[in-house]
Amino acid sequence: MDISYHDVLLVGGGGAGLRAAIAVAETNPNLSAAVVSKVYPMRSHTVSAEGGAAGVIRPGDTLDDHAYDTISGGDWLCDQDAVEIFVKEAPEELLRLEHWGCPWSRDSDGRVAVRAFGGMKNMRTWFAADKTGFHLLHTLFQTTFKYKSVTRYDEWFVTRLLVDEGRVQGVVALQLMSGRIQAITAKSVILCTGGCGRVFPFTTNASIKTGDGMALAFQAGVPLKDMEFVQYHPTGLPFTGILITEAARSEGGYLINKDGYRYLQDYNLGTPTPQPVLRNMELGPRDRLSQAFVKEVEKGRTTDTPYGPVVHLDLRRLGEKVINTRLPFVRELCLKYENIDPIKELIPVRPVIHYMMGGVHTDNDGATPLAGLYAAGEVACVSINGANRLGSNSLPELLVFGARAGKAAALAAMEQKPPSERVVSQALDEKLRLEQQFLRKTGGRERIATIRSEMHKAMENGAGIYRNQTSLQKAADKLRELRERFREVSLDDHSLTFNTELLAALEQSFMLDVGSAIVESALHRVESRGAHQRTDFPARDDRNFLAHTLIFNNSDGSTRVKPAPVVITRWPPAERVYGVQSEVKQTAAR
Amino acid sequence: MAETISLEVFRYSPERDAEPSFQRYDVPLRKDWVVLDALNYIKDKVDGSLTFRWSCRMGICGSCGMMVNGEPKLTCATFLSNYAREQGPLRVQPLRYFPVIRDLVVEITDFMTKLQSVKPWLIRGKEKPISEGEYLQTPEQLDRYKQFSMCINCVLCYSACPVYGLDPVFIGPAAIALAQRYNMDSRDEGAHERMDILAQHEGIWGCTFVGECTKVCPKHVDPAGAIQQYKLTATIERFKSFLMPRGAK
Numbered sequence: 001m002d003i004s005y006h007d008v009l010l011v012g013g014g015g016a017g018l019r020a021a022i023a024v025a026e027t028n029p030n031l032s033a034a035v036v037s038k039v040y041p042m043r044s045h046t047v048s049a050e051g052g053a054a055g056v057i058r059p060g061d062t063l064d065d066h067a068y069d070t071i072s073g074g075d076w077l078c079d080q081d082a083v084e085i086f087v088k089e090a091p092e093e094l095l096r097l098e099h100w101g102c103p104w105s106r107d108s109d110g111r112v113a114v115r116a117f118g119g120m121k122n123m124r125t126w127f128a129a130d131k132t133g134f135h136l137l138h139t140l141f142q143t144t145f146k147y148k149s150v151t152r153y154d155e156w157f158v159t160r161l162l163v164d165e166g167r168v169q170g171v172v173a174l175q176l177m178s179g180r181i182q183a184i185t186a187k188s189v190i191l192c193t194g195g196c197g198r199v200f201p202f203t204t205n206a207s208i209k210t211g212d213g214m215a216l217a218f219q220a221g222v223p224l225k226d227m228e229f230v231q232y233h234p235t236g237l238p239f240t241g242i243l244i245t246e247a248a249r250s251e252g253g254y255l256i257n258k259d260g261y262r263y264l265q266d267y268n269l270g271t272p273t274p275q276p277v278l279r280n281m282e283l284g285p286r287d288r289l290s291q292a293f294v295k296e297v298e299k300g301r302t303t304d305t306p307y308g309p310v311v312h313l314d315l316r317r318l319g320e321k322v323i324n325t326r327l328p329f330v331r332e333l334c335l336k337y338e339n340i341d342p343i344k345e346l347i348p349v350r351p352v353i354h355y356m357m358g359g360v361h362t363d364n365d366g367a368t369p370l371a372g373l374y375a376a377g378e379v380a381c382v383s384i385n386g387a388n389r390l391g392s393n394s395l396p397e398l399l400v401f402g403a404r405a406g407k408a409a410a411l412a413a414m415e416q417k418p419p420s421e422r423v424v425s426q427a428l429d430e431k432l433r434l435e436q437q438f439l440r441k442t443g444g445r446e447r448i449a450t451i452r453s454e455m456h457k458a459m460e461n462g463a464g465i466y467r468n469q470t471s472l473q474k475a476a477d478k479l480r481e482l483r484e485r486f487r488e489v490s491l492d493d494h495s496l497t498f499n500t501e502l503l504a505a506l507e508q509s510f511m512l513d514v515g516s517a518i519v520e521s522a523l524h525r526v527e528s529r530g531a532h533q534r535t536d537f538p539a540r541d542d543r544n545f546l547a548h549t550l551i552f553n554n555s556d557g558s559t560r561v562k563p564a565p566v567v568i569t570r571w572p573p574a575e576r577v578y579g580v581q582s583e584v585k586q587t588a589a590r
Numbered sequence: 591m592a593e594t595i596s597l598e599v600f601r602y603s604p605e606r607d608a609e610p611s612f613q614r615y616d617v618p619l620r621k622d623w624v625v626l627d628a629l630n631y632i633k634d635k636v637d638g639s640l641t642f643r644w645s646c647r648m649g650i651c652g653s654c655g656m657m658v659n660g661e662p663k664l665t666c667a668t669f670l671s672n673y674a675r676e677q678g679p680l681r682v683q684p685l686r687y688f689p690v691i692r693d694l695v696v697e698i699t700d701f702m703t704k705l706q707s708v709k710p711w712l713i714r715g716k717e718k719p720i721s722e723g724e725y726l727q728t729p730e731q732l733d734r735y736k737q738f739s740m741c742i743n744c745v746l747c748y749s750a751c752p753v754y755g756l757d758p759v760f761i762g763p764a765a766i767a768l769a770q771r772y773n774m775d776s777r778d779e780g781a782h783e784r785m786d787i788l789a790q791h792e793g794i795w796g797c798t799f800v801g802e803c804t805k806v807c808p809k810h811v812d813p814a815g816a817i818q819q820y821k822l823t824a825t826i827e828r829f830k831s832f833l834m835p836r837g838a839k
């Protein structure tokens with residue numbers, strides 16, 4: 001068994017992983033940092049973020065405003081101490097990125113430009129045309145080349161965490177190109193593996209977003225937090241799930257039903273105005289917009305297509321010039337993938353799964369309850385997103401908490417002794433498991449694609465935009481059945497070289513774990529809050545549920561749920577209001 | 591029975607095959623399906639061992655490049671229906687000029703090394719503290735390098751480049767475009783350093799401006815333009831260095 005040694009190991013080379021790697025190198029250039037990623041880092045999903053990154057820089061905007069928008073947007077489930085750190089450090093991080101070369105869009109005087117974004121009261125979203133995530137990721141990736149102490153393991157897949165003497169000591173990973181399975185040890189490990197949108201059928205998430213890090217932590221006994229909160233984005237293209245950024249609405253796009261009516265006005269989201277107004281109508285928060293869609297379907301006011309019901313996004317009124325200069329990527333996507341020209345035609349859209357508010361339970365430095373293990377980015381739940389993330393908060397989140405986790409993990413690594421001997425035998429066991437369960441096994445009855453599509457159906461029907469006891473219980477039972485059947489999976493591919501079917505199998509097993517955690521957590525929360533809407537418990541219940549849900553994996557595969565307190569500093573829970581009344585109520589709430 | 595289209599897919603497994611071969615598959619021809627959807631259909635329903643890379647299915651991660659009927663393409667941005675009327679099956683092969691790892695997956699380590707070697711990061715003599723805010727850059731200054739910053743590292747341009755085909759040492763279109771991306775950035779002061787590196791690669795003078803790289807680039811980066819631009823600057827720099835020792839700016 002090969003074994004390699006590092007001080008800090010980053011599992012994941014997306015925005016969070018790369019930012020953390022740089023933080024390790026800057027904290028102490030003598031530490032060896034390793035980035036292990038199942039795809040080349042610049043292919044990570046951060047690349048597809050379009051709209052922007054929020055950070056207060058303009059006079060007239062304040063950190064408190066950003067904090068308030070985030071907390072009210074999160075339906076008071078955010079930890080307010082974490083939010084205060086976040087809003088303070090976000091502008092610094094975005095500036096740092098500017099200093100590393102990120103091509104932020106500019107105003108004519110050369111300053112960084114900002115735009116409006118859903119749920120944000122003031123203009124504070126930095127953007128790089130409509131390819132913000134792409135530029136952010138490539139800037140970070142190219143900047144990591146500078147640091148000699150950062151080693152990369154490109155196209156290596158982590159299959160499990162090595163834990164001994166109550167602390168994480170590294171991982172077992174499979175190199176795709178050679179099929180080699182080996183231990184990569186480290187004194188601190190940071191999970192930066194991103195979200196798990198692929199647990200659901202219609203999603204903006206890339207194929208690699210399968211919740212691996214959440215499952216790895218869960219299996220190692222680390223609790224997952226607030227997993228019931230899954231964000232739908234209200235405007236995805238129906239077949240591909242490709243996202244039409246919120247920027248399309250903040251530039252002035254209308255959402256209309258089959259009668260051409262701006263239906264959001266019927267759902268307490270304000271009154272229609274010709275020009276976009278912040279926190280009003282189309283610029284209301286994502287969860288409310290997605291919920292309004294379901295109601296429109298129920299009223300029969302949507303349009304039927306082969307991919308189910310849709311409403312339409314109307315950009316035609318913006319004209320060619322605005323669309324081409326402010327939203328070129330939106331036009332490109334529509335033309336290339338749906339054969340629709342938004343200058344002349346309506347864009348069909350439906351809500352699609354977009355983001356996981358929940359994730360691995362961490363503190364404000366990214367530390368998990370398991371010694372040596374950290375998490376940052378979408379895989380983690382600090383929590384600044386509460387019950388609903390605001391658009392353009394997650395890119396700055398992965399920078400702020402990636403940097404914090406990187407620093408904390410580096411400092412901790414300096415105090416640690418080398419890994420214990422026993423991890424070698426653990427790694428050997430894991431190698432044996434992979435060979436026996438997948439590579440050498442023949443004759444199983446199940447195909448991965450079948451299990452995947454049944455899981456998709458169960459998640460969409462049971463734990464979609466609206467849930468209830470019956471729907472969730474059915475999903476839970478189905479997932480249990482699928483976990484049983486997964487043992488009967490056999491692969492067509494038994495080779496060692498670039499075995500993508502083996503990867504798909506490992507990802508599928510991770511997704512079944514994560515899916516169950518979502519469903520079990522949703523069963524536990526018998527109230528409605530933010531993205532978690534129970535038709536059987538439609539009201540928010542602060543008395544019993546102003547609390548995080550921690551879900552633990554028992555050694556026998558069952559789970560247990562435990563609440564944890566929400567940190568409230570300066571913003572006591574209030575009603576979440578959007579539309580024209582929001583100004584008045586907000587002032588009152590403060 | 592719905593319409594179908596035949597694909598002829600390159601297959602090669604180093605553990606199993608002495609020689610590569612082509613395998614034929616019939617897949618449904620759907621209007622909104624791209625070549626990648628067809629490959630995923632095969633993998634899910636017919637043969638789980640078919641091997642290829644993909645992730646975003648929206649033309650931005652850069653991982654799904656292959657030769658489609660002899661042309662380098664992002665398979666997630668290439669509709670099947672474009673080929674429906676063509677004679678014979680649609681040929682899908684790994685990107686040309688790169689070593690094949692397996693089936694449609696090629697090794698791009700060479701590109702990664704080259705990319706890294708041109709120092710594609712912002713180089714400054716003196717860093718400004720974060721507390722002093724951003725480096726100012728007008729939209730016009732941004733426009734000077736913006737196009738080159740759009741590269742998704744899909745390496746289609748290498749598969750299109752006849753010089754790279756003959757001389758694998760050639761640093762290649764995308765790496766040069768990314769070097770220019772920083773050279774042209776008003777915040778950067780590293781053009782000299784990069785010039786020294788690029789100058790070691792004689793390959794660049796072999797580029798006869800056929801412009802194939804620019805034609806295949808799915809992101810309109812125009813690497814051929816970058817190469818021409820670079821040659822021009824390099825000639826001036828070379829000329830200058832005859833007149834003046836380096837350092838005396």
Ligand SMILES: Cc1cc2nc3c(=O)[nH]c(=O)nc-3n(C[C@H](O)[C@H](O)[C@H](O)COP(=O)(O)OP(=O)(O)OC[C@H]3O[C@@H](n4cnc5c(N)ncnc54)[C@H](O)[C@@H]3O)c2cc1C
Nearest residue numbers: 012013014015016038046051052158194377378392394395
């Ligand atoms: C279409 C789209 C648009 C978005 N737009 C915005 C926006 O405008 N503003 C905003 O703030 N947010 C946006 N988001 C959300 C934001 O982009 C993501 O939350 C964020 O990029 C996640 O980054 P990350 O670093 O946590 O993970 P990712 O970028 O997903 O990276 C995960 C990394 O982990 C690696 N990995 C995973 N599993 C394994 C394993 N088993 N072994 C080894 N490596 C592994 C992967 O290879 C990858 O490198 C958008 C999201 C989507 C889907």
Ligand code: SF4
Nearest residue numbers: 741742744745747807
């Ligand atoms: S220059 Fe164009 S073709 Fe070449 S790697 Fe970049 S995006 Fe791809």
Ligand code: FES
Nearest residue numbers: 646647652654666
């Ligand atoms: S799958 Fe990402 S570019 Fe094609």
